[in-house]
Amino acid sequence: MNWTEYFKMMEDWKRLPAYKAEPRIDSLIGFYLPQIVSDFLKTDTIKEKGIIPELPLRLGTLQVKEIHKEKKYADLSYKVDFYLLGESGINYFVEFKTDSGSRNQKQDDYLEKAEEVKMAAIVHGILQIASATSFNYKHKYEHLISKLKELELISEE
Numbered sequence: 612m613n614w615t616e617y618f619k620m621m622e623d624w625k626r627l628p629a630y631k632a633e634p635r636i637d638s639l640i641g642f643y644l645p646q647i648v649s650d651f652l653k654t655d656t657i658k659e660k661g662i663i664p665e666l667p668l669r670l671g672t673l674q675v676k677e678i679h680k681e682k683k684y685a686d687l688s689y690k691v692d693f694y695l696l697g698e699s700g701i702n703y704f705v706e707f708k709t710d711s712g713s714r715n716q717k718q719d720d721y722l723e724k725a726e727e728v729k730m731a732a733i734v735h736g737i738l739q740i741a742s743a744t745s746f747n748y749k750h751k752y753e754h755l756i757s758k759l760k761e762l763e764l765i766s767e768e
Contacts, residue, residue: 625709632709637664637692640707644693648703657703661696663758666704669736673724675717686743688736689721696762702730734764 625632641664645657671685678684693705704722708714725733737759741752759765 621709633707636709637707641693644705645695648695648705652697655697655699655701658696658698658762660758661698661762663694663755664692665690666694666733667737667740667755668721668725668733669740671739672728672732672736673721675721675724686740688740689718691722691725696764730764734759738765 621632621636624630641662645662649656667688667690669685670687670689673689691704692707693703695703695705697703704725706718706722737752737755741749741756744752756765760767
């Protein structure tokens with residue numbers, strides 16, 4: 612595959628009014644992301660199966676805004692594009708940007724808050740969302756929880 616031509620095509624298509632690049636290439640990026648990050652870091656490698664896309668960050672856990680403390684908002688979430696777990700035990704949140712103009716302060720604020728509250732609180736927040744979620748999404752949260760168990764972020768107890 613000629614990656615240069617692929618990215619030239621994506622750059623061209625991204626300039627079209629309705630084209631959204633990120634949803635179309637995030638699985639491709641996600642597939643290679645552990646290797647890219649490991650090559651970039653040079654001091655850590657990503658655990659096998661140590662990647663989770665669209666990890667929910669519970670609003671009530673982050674409490675970036677006063678309104679997030681209210682029950683009807685607390686179990687809603689922001690999503691981080693990719694969560695990666697390094698062999699060293701370091702947790703990485705990766706936001707994928709296809710356009711430099713898509714970066715914003717609100718996103719920076721909740722990502723900084725996620726770093727402050729630590730991963731145990733993030734995981735606890737996911738468990739809270741799972742217990743409050745509708746029947747239609749229960750199986751998706753069960754799958755997410757099984758992935759978190761596999762990465763030893765949740766114990767069997």
